[in-house]
Amino acid sequence: MSVYPRSSEPFLFVHKEPVQGQCPECGSHNLRRYPVLSEGGWWLVTKCQDCLFSLERERWGRLGSIQLLSETL
Amino acid sequence: MVRVEPPVLIKDLDEDAFRARYQCDRFTATVLSSRLRYIVQHMCTGLLTNAFSVILRDWYDFASTIAGPPELDYPTPAVSNSLVLFLGTMTDAVRNAVEEFGPQNLQPGDVLMCNDPYRIGTHVNDVCFIRPVFFEGRLVGFVNLQAHMLDMGGVVPAGFSGTKRNVYENGLVIGPQLLYHDDRPVKSAWSLIFDNARFGNLLLPDIKTIYQNLRLGENLLLETIQRYGVESYLGAVRYACDLSAETMRQALARLPDGEFEGEDFIDCDGVDDSEEYHVKVKVRIRGDRAEVDLSGSSRQARTSINGGWLDAKTAVAVALKYLLDPRSPFTSGTLRNVDIVLPEGTFFSAMPPDGAIFLYWESTQPLLLAIFRALKEALGPNAVGGDYCSLNIHNANGVRNGVPWVTMAQCGGEHGPWGATKDGDADSYMVFYLANNLDPATEAIEADFPCVVLRKEYATDTAGAGRHRGGAAVVKDTLWLTEAEHYSMPLHTKAPSGFGVYGGKDGAVGAVWVWEPEAYEQVQRAGLVGFDEAVYRQATPVAGVLNPESHTLDHQGRYFHFARVPIWRTRPRTMFRYLTNGGGGWGNPLERPPERVLRDVRDEYISIETARELYGVVIQGDPQHDPEGLQIDYEATQALRNAAASQRH
Numbered sequence: 001m002s003v004y005p006r007s008s009e010p011f012l013f014v015h016k017e018p019v020q021g022q023c024p025e026c027g028s029h030n031l032r033r034y035p036v037l038s039e040g041g042w043w044l045v046t047k048c049q050d051c052l053f054s055l056e057r058e059r060w061g062r063l064g065s066i067q068l069l070s071e072t073l
Numbered sequence: 074m075v076r077v078e079p080p081v082l083i084k085d086l087d088e089d090a091f092r093a094r095y096q097c098d099r100f101t102a103t104v105l106s107s108r109l110r111y112i113v114q115h116m117c118t119g120l121l122t123n124a125f126s127v128i129l130r131d132w133y134d135f136a137s138t139i140a141g142p143p144e145l146d147y148p149t150p151a152v153s154n155s156l157v158l159f160l161g162t163m164t165d166a167v168r169n170a171v172e173e174f175g176p177q178n179l180q181p182g183d184v185l186m187c188n189d190p191y192r193i194g195t196h197v198n199d200v201c202f203i204r205p206v207f208f209e210g211r212l213v214g215f216v217n218l219q220a221h222m223l224d225m226g227g228v229v230p231a232g233f234s235g236t237k238r239n240v241y242e243n244g245l246v247i248g249p250q251l252l253y254h255d256d257r258p259v260k261s262a263w264s265l266i267f268d269n270a271r272f273g274n275l276l277l278p279d280i281k282t283i284y285q286n287l288r289l290g291e292n293l294l295l296e297t298i299q300r301y302g303v304e305s306y307l308g309a310v311r312y313a314c315d316l317s318a319e320t321m322r323q324a325l326a327r328l329p330d331g332e333f334e335g336e337d338f339i340d341c342d343g344v345d346d347s348e349e350y351h352v353k354v355k356v357r358i359r360g361d362r363a364e365v366d367l368s369g370s371s372r373q374a375r376t377s378i379n380g381g382w383l384d385a386k387t388a389v390a391v392a393l394k395y396l397l398d399p400r401s402p403f404t405s406g407t408l409r410n411v412d413i414v415l416p417e418g419t420f421f422s423a424m425p426p427d428g429a430i431f432l433y434w435e436s437t438q439p440l441l442l443a444i445f446r447a448l449k450e451a452l453g454p455n456a457v458g459g460d461y462c463s464l465n466i467h468n469a470n471g472v473r474n475g476v477p478w479v480t481m482a483q484c485g486g487e488h489g490p491w492g493a494t495k496d497g498d499a500d501s502y503m504v505f506y507l508a509n510n511l512d513p514a515t516e517a518i519e520a521d522f523p524c525v526v527l528r529k530e531y532a533t534d535t536a537g538a539g540r541h542r543g544g545a546a547v548v549k550d551t552l553w554l555t556e557a558e559h560y561s562m563p564l565h566t567k568a569p570s571g572f573g574v575y576g577g578k579d580g581a582v583g584a585v586w587v588w589e590p591e592a593y594e595q596v597q598r599a600g601l602v603g604f605d606e607a608v609y610r611q612a613t614p615v616a617g618v619l620n621p622e623s624h625t626l627d628h629q630g631r632y633f634h635f636a637r638v639p640i641w642r643t644r645p646r647t648m649f650r651y652l653t654n655g656g657g658g659w660g661n662p663l664e665r666p667p668e669r670v671l672r673d674v675r676d677e678y679i680s681i682e683t684a685r686e687l688y689g690v691v692i693q694g695d696p697q698h699d700p701e702g703l704q705i706d707y708e709a710t711q712a713l714r715n716a717a718a719s720q721r722h
């Protein structure tokens with residue numbers, strides 16, 4: 001197992017990266033890209049922040065960002 | 074803009090459309106999805122009645138699921154009625170373990186096992202046993218049992234402790250590997266467990282029993298497929314998941330759009346009390362979609378009070394199921410319209426190797442309660458009060474006549490009250506919302522271990538007041554007859570967990586005390602220890618917010634850190650007392666019928682003083698010595714309630 005140190009920040013946040021474009025459902029330009037956990041595991045989504053419509057959903061790491069050292073064999 | 078049309082409801086599909094989607098008729102799909110639930114339940118009953126260790130036999134600390142094949146992405150159409158904590162994690166555990174091992178490497182007669190919290194959730198003692206099911210040479214699914222093993226190595230016998238600092242102290246980690254191949258035990262895998270874990274003589278028959286119940290599940294599933302055909306079976310797997318996705322989607326749509334925020338916390342970790350661990354949740358609802366954002370929550374703890382990312386996912390799914398959609402079965406489809414925004418490295422998404430995970434439910438139960446709190450205004454009368462939250466778990470170990478023994482969540486808090494709902498008063502002796510287990514019998518505890526359970530009863534004036542009363546806190550006293558080592562793990566004593574809803578009041582907070590042999594002899598009367606101040610003065614506080622001199626509950630008192638003594642090494646005739654938190658009330662207590670308040674006084678759920686102060690009901694008499702002679706003073710009650718009502722306006 002790889003090593004993930006404890007954060008020096010007391011409170012943690014998910015970074016939602018702004019994305020250019022327009023929501024096909026509500027027309028909003030407030031689109032963001034970030035990992036979510038849902039049916040089927042982790043997904044990297046591009047999502048409208050106003051109506052929660054997903055423009056894109058692709059698989060993210062099976063264990064989130066945890067990497068198994070054995071996968072590098 | 075293009076408004077995306079909501080999908081046609083399953084019940085509105087005509088016969089042809091239904092068959093096109095699920096490769097069978099509606100009746101067959103319904104029968105088959107019930108049949109899958111029957112199979113997992115049958116597997117659990119088989120394990121419960123044949124298990125050897127206390128934790129399986131007396132606690133029901135296991136669960137069973139069926140998962141569909143890899144090409145359908147391992148959907149979970151059926152989960153057992155047992156331990157809820159496992160049901161959510163197992164929907165991902167099977168996929169994660171099988172994908173890492175490689176589905177192409179599995180054969181008929183194999184059993185795969187895995188116990189890594191970062192891969193499959195919960196803690197290392199919970200091993201997930203996965204049996205691939207082949208029909209005519211094709212991998213058509215998996216029958217699975219996840220069960221708590223009495224021990225998995227590590228520095229603490231039986232593992233339960235909030236003081237382990239990393240994965241190396243925590244216990245043996247098993248990546249996905251075969252335990253059986255071609256229906257023969259893989260000796261190296263068994264040796265890996267036996268060479269690292271204590272109590273191998275109990276683990277061996279437990280695991281063999283699990284294996285037999287996997288075979289039972291496999292046989293029942295194969296009989297089913299034989300009779301109905303593999304395409305009907307696969308259709309029914311998808312049908313069951315689609316149905317629970319649909320009922321959750323409809324339930325989300327019934328909520329108003331908006332952002333709903335909630336918070337809860339646990340006291341500290343096992344190092345010291347310098348840092349509380351807070352869960353912050355924001356539930357965003359837009360139509361039939363939801364996003365549950367946990368940003369702003371605390372980083373992982375320095376000891377094994379943490380939970381993992383799959384435990385967090387389970388808590389979210391179960392919270393939404395309780396509050397919004399309790400009537401359809403839980404499946405992997407439950408979260409289809411829900412996205413969880415989960416920062417990694419929090420105390421409920423801890424990371425290896427220093428974010429040790431053991432008391433994972435202590436971190437995810439506050440997460441569940443934070444969602445209950447977030448949605449309580451939006452739900453109005455459908456809100457549900459908080460429960461006792463912390464198991465206040467206690468484990469003891471020692472050696473008697475040369476034979477080592479260990480207790481397993483039997484003599485601490487463990488069982489306690491739930492919160493009230495619109496349907497009525499809450500039960501007072503349950504397992505917390507994220508679990509569903511049995512209560513180990515007192516007779517079995519005293520037969521197996523050198524202890525006497527002196528009290529297991531409800532504590533007066535601890536239940537959250539309400540038109541429907543919350544459950545009362547449970548007080549449990551245990552006298553230890555030999556030398557012993559104790560791990561005590563109460564984690565939610567600084568603030569009430571049993572919050573009231575819809576005008577109901579909060580339940581009380583609990584605490585833990587120990588009386589050393591001399592103190593016990595001094596305060597006991599006919600063996601029992603009472604509840605007055607003189608008694609508590611002789612006690613040593615284990616945890617709780619207490620008056621520093623009298624050691625009685627005092628919200629302005631001092632917090633006693635639960636792990637300032639990591640291991641309590643005690644002499645014979647030492648007594649521990651556990652008091653759980655109380656459950657939250659529902660509705661305005663001034664609207665509770667006076668006759669029900671009278672009954673609560675008679676049954677000692679509340680005192681005459683509390684009846685007057687919180688319920689506005691004046692009762693005369695002596696509940697201790699003449700309980701049936703208690704009387705309501707209706708005139709005084711009316712006057713008191715009128716005065717209280719006018720004060721509120």
Ligand SMILES: [Zn+2]
Nearest residue numbers: 023026048051
């Ligand atoms: Zn939009």
